[in-house]
Amino acid sequence: MTPSRFDISISAGERLLVDVHAFPIQEGAITFLFGESGIGKSLIGKALFGLLDESEFRVRVNGMSYAEYRESAGARAARANGFFMFQEPSSHLNPLLTLEGQMKEGTLARAPDPLGAARELWRDGDRGTLPRILPVYPKAYRPSGGEKQRLLAAMAFTRMDIAFADAVDASGEPGAPGLFVFDEPTGSLDREARDRFLDRLFARFRLRHETILLITHDYGMISYVQSRHRDIGKDYRFMELFVSAGSARTREFDPARFLTWLGGLRAEPAVTAKKPLLRVEGEIRVFGRVLRFSQPGGGTGRDALAVRPGELVYLKAGSGIGKTTVAKIVIGLQNADHFRLEIDGVRLGDVSPRQYWRRHLWGKKMTMAFQHADESLNPRASVDDTLRILNMKTIQDRKGVAMALARLFDTGEIPGLTGKKVWQLSGGQKQRLNLLRAFALETPLIILDEPLSALDFESIDRVLGIMRDARVRGRAILLISHNEDIFDRLVSPESVYSLESADPSFSPS
């Protein structure tokens, strides 16, 4: 890891996936890497750590073959003394070993208290949940995504603690520095849990300056880091990966740019006068749990969630509570043991026929943009087909498609985009297309599940713009998001709801 700038090219077959020049990783510093999804951030992290499979990828790092790079002294030390936290926690964890076993596996067993770092990442009031999940063999649904992420972060922190202890034992002779790569470490965490993660990371970094690469879409981190850790500002930097002329490039990201933009966000006025377009009664029973809405300032009760025409309503909760489940119940894709809702004056519930949603609501009165654009778009459809299938008058031909795309894509990007298949798009492009499809329908109610995930800063700004336009035209938006830094500023407090589980054995992430 000695060089501080890396030339990295990664190909799969004849396809050039990543080609970055002079990518800066400063030794003994934290590099935050932002950028939209699917343009190669994770591949860069894995390439640097030596994790890519040479039978699948052709990789060159600083002019060396990948085998040469992997065997170089710097890269070996970076791996031996570092840690890689994968983006998808389920793929990182071994399903055949309990979580506690994995927390004490390999070099982690050398830590005097291998579970100490995990305890630091749980809220004081929630620490009781940690002993309950530690004996569990990880499954797709248990523990929750947020809990898995915190356990993986704890493993990385334990590895840092061991490196620090080794350095102290060596009487001040620091060992070879490791590389710690955190790939989307907070994607399933609420703001409080994310901030606790950042605090614990910086606390360790202050003790020993490890080389850290933190890959994220969460620009909100900038405001927290700048407000809490500005005193060591020279030891961290914000970088952004972007695509220019078909190739990924990096640039310094000026935090002031984001902070100024964030400071300029103003809460939309609450809409109270109009009759709600959607009203969801305050108790939903699903999967053996009881879910309730509450509003900040008010106690948890049987409050109903109401969404009025022209209103942006923000529903938030920790990961795994059931926000997406509630959205799917409202849209009619998921049944529940009990729920009651009223949409445009029509009362519906758990005994209502599913055909009603199909015939009268979907695409006419409501639609939804799902959380994972990767999964909610047909990968074999072209961009053009994805929009034209909606059969909207304004999107009948290529010109109409181009006009629709122009709302979230650069004009110069559009001609090469329309004929492309969805699988050929980057994650950020897919997310923008996913959102455009929902907005293009012009339904009175739009449900958005994590609309800002996978997006870069420019795209976030544009998405907020089309949300504003939709509101102005009287569309109601029900929003689910972890991006509290942004939406807490943008949504009026009267329109913010928390979803809480009444199941005492269930804890939010």
Add this chain to the structure above:
Amino acid sequence: MQGERPGVRIPLSGLLAERKDLLWGILWFGGLALTWVWLDVYLNAPARILVGAACIHTFSGAVAAVVVALVIGWGTALFLHFLESTRRRGAYLAVSFALNLLRSVPQIVGMLIGYVIVTGLTLNEALTSDTSLILATSLVTALFVFQEVVDLIRERIRHFESLEFVSALLVCGIPSRVIINREILLKNSMPYLVQKSVALFGRAIFLICSIDFIVSVGLSAEVSLSNLPVTLGSMLAKLDSKQDILAIGTSFTDLRVVPTLFVEHLQGISVAFLIVYTLLCVYRIANGLMERYRL
């Protein structure tokens, strides 16, 4: 990032090593062409014309059987899906039972019964032209293979209905029939349908040749195939072909016969070769497609 390197060309040898379906397709056509050239040189004209007609009738009959099987299979799968999704349980069970009943009939037996009906229609002069006879026999063949298409299409629909993109299209108000036909089957299942069609083509050739051989050898004195178009199967049952095939057997014990096989016993040998070689190549093409698309 994500750029394609322009102008990259894969050499033909690499392409063929990677695409076994293409390789075996070329070998099949090449083999047929070489056989035809050989027959043109060494086989007498009337016999050669007969072999040509048998090839055309067999292959066109198999293609027609595949097309009919795809149409019937596609329609049946959609009908069953409609009955299932609209919870018409009685009708769904009745149709499923009828299909399972048909499935329980051995293909050869079922096709023999079908041929009896076709022969009856021929004797009553309801079917007179070669084309109508080929279509009728293709329909009989298709009736005993189309359920593979039904199973494939239903499996594809079930698989995709569990994915989020179908839900996402539904909440956009896209009708189910559009999602199933266009988004699931046309855009996401073409390799599966092509591979299945190739496999069915091989199956149809095998069944047509088997049935025609059995019937022509003389299953019944009353059923005459003299009015049915000649196929590779029925040609194998002819006296000349039988003598040619007998010569192959003789060649194992008397090596002097071997050189004569390729110039004097061409009709039976070339017909047998065309059947076996075609079945081998079609099997390899279907397997190549499975490998190429990781089906």
